[in-house]
Amino acid sequence: MSVRVTDAAFEPWSQLAEYQREQAGRAAKTGATAVFVGSMRDFNEGDEVSGMFLEHYPGMTEKYLEKISATACTRWDLEDSLIVHRVGELSPGDPIVLVAVWSAHRKAAFEACRWLMEELKAKAPFWKKEQLAKGSRWVEHNTPG
Amino acid sequence: MSVRVTDAAFEPWSQLAEYQREQAGRAAKTGATAVFVGSMRDFNEGDEVSGMFLEHYPGMTEKYLEKISATACTRWDLEDSLIVHRVGELSPGDPIVLVAVWSAHRKAAFEACRWLMEELKAKAPFWKKEQLAKGSRWVEHNTPG
Amino acid sequence: MRVQVRFFAALRERAGTPALEVKVPAGATVAEVWSAATPEESFADNVLAAKNMQYVGFDSPVEEGDEIAFFPPVTGGAG
Amino acid sequence: MRVQVRFFAALRERAGTPALEVKVPAGATVAEVWSAATPEESFADNVLAAKNMQYVGFDSPVEEGDEIAFFPPVTGGAG
Numbered sequence: 351m352s353v354r355v356t357d358a359a360f361e362p363w364s365q366l367a368e369y370q371r372e373q374a375g376r377a378a379k380t381g382a383t384a385v386f387v388g389s390m391r392d393f394n395e396g397d398e399v400s401g402m403f404l405e406h407y408p409g410m411t412e413k414y415l416e417k418i419s420a421t422a423c424t425r426w427d428l429e430d431s432l433i434v435h436r437v438g439e440l441s442p443g444d445p446i447v448l449v450a451v452w453s454a455h456r457k458a459a460f461e462a463c464r465w466l467m468e469e470l471k472a473k474a475p476f477w478k479k480e481q482l483a484k485g486s487r488w489v490e491h492n493t494p495g
Numbered sequence: 496m497s498v499r500v501t502d503a504a505f506e507p508w509s510q511l512a513e514y515q516r517e518q519a520g521r522a523a524k525t526g527a528t529a530v531f532v533g534s535m536r537d538f539n540e541g542d543e544v545s546g547m548f549l550e551h552y553p554g555m556t557e558k559y560l561e562k563i564s565a566t567a568c569t570r571w572d573l574e575d576s577l578i579v580h581r582v583g584e585l586s587p588g589d590p591i592v593l594v595a596v597w598s599a600h601r602k603a604a605f606e607a608c609r610w611l612m613e614e615l616k617a618k619a620p621f622w623k624k625e626q627l628a629k630g631s632r633w634v635e636h637n638t639p640g
Numbered sequence: 641m642r643v644q645v646r647f648f649a650a651l652r653e654r655a656g657t658p659a660l661e662v663k664v665p666a667g668a669t670v671a672e673v674w675s676a677a678t679p680e681e682s683f684a685d686n687v688l689a690a691k692n693m694q695y696v697g698f699d700s701p702v703e704e705g706d707e708i709a710f711f712p713p714v715t716g717g718a719g
Numbered sequence: 720m721r722v723q724v725r726f727f728a729a730l731r732e733r734a735g736t737p738a739l740e741v742k743v744p745a746g747a748t749v750a751e752v753w754s755a756a757t758p759e760e761s762f763a764d765n766v767l768a769a770k771n772m773q774y775v776g777f778d779s780p781v782e783e784g785d786e787i788a789f790f791p792p793v794t795g796g797a798g
Contacts (some may be wrong), residue, residue: 377788388797533718
């Protein structure tokens with residue numbers, strides 16, 4: 351179970367390859383891996399977005415993500431989970447969030463991955479500020495899942 | 496929309512990285528990517544499994560996977576999908592199946608990815624033969640999702 | 641008329657061959673192709689059929705040159 | 720007693736500072752910390768609060784040395 355908040359750009363697929371290498375030997379027990387990657391779009395609410403600043407609450411953010419990861423492990427029979435979330439200055443197309451869940455069975459993997467994303471979006475302390483052609487604006491609410 | 500049936504071992508994360516590179520420019524429109532990877536376990540129905548042979552129906556298998564990919568695109572608002580399925584001789588831990596779906600929104604991506612996996616397991620013409628300590632056996636049914 | 645028959649997985653092993661050609665009367669169904677192709681197997685329990693690579697029922701009519709495949713329940717994917 | 724106050728995102732910009740210390744009477748609640756920290760803002764509509772990095776309601780009691788954070792609805796993730 352791992353949680354990472356990073357201000358460096360990350361490539362989700364190489365993160366996953368690397369994480370699985372560290373967990374070598376688990377693959378043959380796992381069977382099912384469900385992954386979600388959310389990336390920065392270049393549009394929002396009808397406007398072109400040229401850049402983004404992502405703020406977080408160092409300490410609370412990690413604690414919250416660890417809490418939901420632990421809760422997912424009690425609600426589903428999971429082998430492991432990984433959450434990576436970007437902060438700082440982003441460009442369109444940059445990956446923002448990666449949620450990966452490993453389980454023996456696909457039902458648990460799918461459900462836990464989706465649940466983690468919804469919990470993350472609902473309450474994890476992150477805030478987005480979008481850069482538009484005419485100045486910047488804080489995003490006021492998340493889209494429902 | 497791409498479907499690949501391969502008798503060569505594949506690494507799902509590098510397949511995804513490569514596929515996304517080919518589709519460069521789409522990232523900033525996409526927002527949400529949902530992925531499922533299913534790997535060969537070293538146990539099934541209480542027995543240790545040391546190897547597996549995966550048979551398919553060349554032609555029909557690809558047609559069926561293309562059909563469900565096209566159906567997913569009509570049922571959900573998707574940007575793209577990728578299905579990779581291994582055939583031939585496998586070892587425990589080997590990835591068997593990769594299903595990836597790209598969409599502007601996570602709900603569509605999650606739902607379509609899960610639906611594709613269920614349709615694949617229910618009707619795509621693949622058959623598994625497991626190698627056990629005492630001989631081999633055809634797997635008779637898939638686990639429900 | 642002649643139709644091409646294919647077997648997969650456990651059915652291929654039971655039939656002893658991956659493919660054969662059978663002769664059936666005009667207007668025959670998939671069920672009659674099954675009987676012609678597997679004279680020793682009276683029942684087709686738990687057998688799926690495809691005609692020209694599309695799933696069909698055993699009551700589906702068959703035409704000259706069709707490829708009729710018989711196979712057990714599928715077990716692809718993982719997880 | 721003294722408590723540490725932190726602001727994030729739009730609230731940090733409105734407050735003009737990411738953090739400050741306020742004095743509140745013993746037995747004070749998060750709501751009283753809010754009033755002491757933001758004398759010009761009468762309402763806390765659409766403001767979330769955390770005490771020592773856990774979400775709390777505005778009626779939650781506060782103790783000496785607590786870290787009380789105020790922030791707008793969160794907008795993390797993507798998709």
